[in-house]
Structures are given as C-alpha cells and as structure tokens.
Amino acid sequence: MTLPVTIHQNYSLIHQNTLGLPSIARYYAEVNTVEELQEALTFAKEKGLVILPLGGGSNVVLGDVLDALVIHINLKGLSVVHRDERQVTVTAMAGENWHEFVLWSIDQEAYGLENLSLIPGCVGAAPIQNIGAYGVEIKDYFVSLDAINISTGDVEQFDNFDCCFGYRDSVFKGEKKDRYIIISVTFALDAVLSPRLGYGQLTDSLSEKHGDSVLTALQISQAVCDIRQQKLPDPKTIGNAGSFFKNPEVDQQTMERLKKEYPDIVAYPVGEKWKLAAGWLIDRAGLRGVQQGSVGTYQKQALVLVNHGGATGSDVIAFSQYVLEKVKNQFGVELEREPRVYR
Template sequence: MTNLLPLLADYPLQNLNTFGIAARARQFLRIGHLEQLQAIYHDSQLKKLPRLILGGGSNLVLSDQVDALVVQMCLKGRQIIDEDDYFVHVEAAAGENWHEFVLWTLSQGVGGLENLSLIPGTVGAAPIQNIGAYGLEIQEVFDSLTAFDFATGNIVRIDKAACRFAYRDSIFKQAYKDRMVILSVRFALPKQWQARLNYADVAQYLNQQQIATPTAKEISNAVIAIRQAKLPDPVQIGNAGSFFKNPIVSAAQRHSLLDAHPRLVSYLQESGDYKLAAGWLIDQCGWKGRQLGQAGVYEKQALVLVNHGGATGAEVRALAVAVQTDVQAKFGVLLEAEPVFV
C-alpha cells in the first residue's frame, strides 16, 4: 500500500497553482494510474479526509493551508478512437495538458477545438468548467467521459446529457463535486469542419493577416496571438485567467442599464437575454490597475486578477469582494467568480 500511495505531508502547492499562492497541503498524492484511486477508496483513513482534485491549478484560489488530501491527476494518453460519417471521436486522459491536446488534434488533421487554444489547465478539468472562448464551449464538441465514483468505488461513463452543462458550469461543480474524479474525456469532432469566425477579435486578426479562408491551424494561431496579447502569462505574473463570469441579464434589465450607461457592452443570447462584458463593468468602476495588498486587477484587462508577488488567498478574496461590491453598487449586477475558492 505504501508504494501505491506515496503520500507527502505538508506539501508546498505554490508551483501547482497558476495564481502562485504559497499554500501547503495536509497530504498530497500524484495519481499516475487508476489503482491509486481505488486504494484511496479502500483505505478507511484516507477515504474520510476532505479531497481536493487538482489538475493544472489554473482555476483555483487556495487558502494558505489546505486541510485536505490534495490529489493531482497525472493520467496520460490520447488517441483517435474511431470515426463515422459525421465525427472523429478523440479521447484524452485527464492529466493531459489541454493546450497540448488541442495542438495534437490539429496535428492529426482533426479540427474542432482550435478556438479553445491556449486555455490553461488539463483535459480532465475542461468539462467541469465547461470551458469556452472565442465562440465555442466544450459542450458543443463533447461526447462522454469516464470517472471514478468515490461513492461506490466504480468506474462510470457519463454522457453529455448527464453532465448538465451550462455557462461555465456542470454537474461536476454541483451534485458530483468531490464525488466524481474524471479519468478521461472523449470528444466528437466534426468531419465536415467549418471555421467559427463569429467572434470579432478572431475575424479581425485573420483579416489583418489577409487570411480569407482560414484553416483550423490558422484559427488556432489567431486565438493564441490574441490571448497572449490580452492575458498575462502565469509564469511571469500569477493569475487564474478571466476571474469573473460575464453576467447574463434580461432584455428589460439591459434596457434599463443602457438608459444610465449608453456605452454598455452587451451581447444578445439565443434565449433573448443579454450577456454583459464583466471586464467593461469592472473598468467603469475604476479598478483596472489597482491593488489591495499584493493582489491586483491586471492593468491591461480588468477581468483578470493577478498576484504581484506574495499575495495570499485571503488578499485575492478580499479584492474579488471589493470589485463585486463596487460593480453591484454601480450597475445592480452581481459578478460571479469563475475560480473555486479552497
């Protein structure tokens, strides 16, 4: 059992979360194969501990002391499973780096994930958050996943409907939180590929490059360039990417806000509601470039909170609350944080 579960006590997590918070785990374990999860399930002491499942650490704000068994998913592997008249089915293990997986699919001549290039994190974390960017969400190309169920000790396959995907949400952030550990994810990528150019920044970049009919790889390159220009590199300054969800409001609420704020940035949704640009709301409240302690709002993009060096989880939380308070006071809209506070 010792060889199967090489537990590390009081383990430093600073290099395992993109915010760079100097947290420590009560117990830490890297998972390289399924038998380790089964061993945890059958260990009466470990099973009782609170668990934190860690992927790339890109969607977390940690407290200084994480009183839990922190399990880092390191399962590797990716393959084309099969194809039919309409789709190529591609599968990757939970521990695969997301961006590297996207580039791999493109190298195999399979398009469909290119708009999600350069999103930090792992494949296993992608469906939990229903990651999305530049006109595409995971749920649109998702087929199914396998997971280890800590309630029963079984491996289960969960289809798209059962995931209950919503905007930056899924059942894994709700009923299955801390219960299901994702092992692998399967995607159905279209054989009749079509470029998604409905996001203005992507279309504008391609136009500047004089690319009229882009390939999937060229769209990927565009998305990478746009993200690198807008978002800070976590290696250089700690951050968790976009910190707040873009709030959804009714048409009536948008109309009322437009009366008071004619330059309001909003996007019509299929439901008839409107998505507001959270970054614009934060910027209007004067937060861009400001700091509370060592936590701050990124000077180039108000939607991103950053660690200027030595920020604690408490400082990041305090900054987030201050931003939420000001936005709600000015616009009557409550911003919801994307990262999970641990």
C-alpha cells in the same frame, strides 16, 4: 496498507497553482494511473480526509493550509477511437494539458477545438467548467467522460445529457459536486474543418493576416493564441488564474436601464436575457490596474486578478470581494467568481 502511490505530508502547493499562492496540503499525492487514484482514495477514506483533486491549478484559489488529501491528477494518454468521413472521435486522459491536446487534435486532422486554444488547465477540468471561447464550448463536441466515484471507487460514465452543461457550468459544479474525479474525456470532432468565426475580434485578426485565403485550423488556433496573449498575462511571469469572473446575465428590464445610463455597455442577447461583459463592468467601475497590497486587476484586462508577489488565498478572496461590491454598487449587477475556492 501498502500503497503504489507516494503520500506526502505538509506539501507545498506554491508551484501547483497558477496564482502562485503559498498553500500547504496536509497530505498530497500525484497519481499517474487509475489504480493509483483508487488507492489514494482508499487512503483518504481510512484517514477520514477530504479529497481535493488538482489538475493544472489554473482555476483555483487555495487557502493557506488545506486539511485534506490533495490529489494531483496526472493521468496521460491521447488516442483516436474512430474516424469516418464526417467525424473523428478522440479520447484524452484527464491529466493532459488542454492546449497541447488541442494542437494534437489539429495534427490528427480532427477539428472544432481550435477556438479553445491556449485556455489554461488540463482536459479533466474542461467539462466541469464547460470551458468556452470565441463561440465554441466543450459541450458542442463532447461525447462522454469517465469518472471515479469518490465514495465507491468505481468508474462511471457520463454522456452529454448527463453532464447538464450550461454557461461555465455542469452537473459537476452542482448536484455531483465533489462526488467524482474525471479520468478521461471523449470528443466527436469534425473530419472537415468548418471554421467558427462569429466573433469580430477573431475574424478581424484572421482577415488582417490571411486576407481571403482558405484558412487552416492551425492558423485559427494561432490567431486565438495571439489574441489571448495580448489580453492575458503569462502565469510564469505574474501569478493569475485567467478570467476571474463570469459574464453575468440580466433580464430585459435591467438591460434597458443599463443601456440608458451607459450607452456603450458591452452586451449581447442570450435567449430572453442579455450577457454583459464582466471585464467592461470592472473597467468602467474604475478598477482596471488597481492594486491593494499584493493583489490587483491586470492593467490590460480588468477581468484578470493578479498576484504581484506574496499574496495569500485570503488576500485574493478579499480583493475579489471588493471588486464584486464596487460593481454591484455602481451597476446593480452581481458578478460571480469563476475559480474554485479551496480553504
């Protein structure tokens, strides 16, 4: 078959993942249009290959050799679909950088995503993870997404209900896992800025810089960026995948037990449960700044695993397992990895 998309063999992904892991894809394609994506899927089906979609590579741990067709989703495009006095509906293609999309939305006077500034990755991955920060989650502004059915090659649409959003979760991590590739996402943003400042650290930072003055979305975005840059390492400087573990939820009985033993434990109520700060648990377990071989926890934020140079995917998984076991043994709480593991 004649393909409009180039298929590479034995392709290095070391620069395609923010952990900087030296992974090799048996087959690799970068797609810039939906048609190229559909052709790549046809190629994979004819070859009997597993499909591994890859965006910004910021939330994955890659194995040494991936016996699959790795498809880099590079679909680009941003547009304002509708605007009225209350809402601004915008659509972003899956390959757009998330942070740049947030800045673009602010520039379009479309508000709500400023608290999600500087989250790494691309737009297409955002609904899968239901990314969130400082009291805002994707689901709060999500309208719908278009996705390619990997099996049929057809484009299907999913609304907010269809996506079954949860904490760092969606139907694409459950029932629909590995069955679709997202190609575009549509959001209904606010036409008038209504700041979400429920998190103390963000509120304090803005108050310190701007006092009681009326805030702009760009000022909120910059404050979020400043906080994130203080806590999280730049992948261009040291390989990392951002926050590596989810904040675990525990029941009331477990919370009472932990509070007695650790009065300063960081937690907040979520319905009938309590959400614990995974970073606090790892730090309190004595693991902040710890290093084994080429992998360790970041000195400024124990929630982040870093590649000090030369680490493989197996090294990262082994060290993360060490962290899981240490936390479980000390607190009786099970952590869960956030990044997707491709082997």
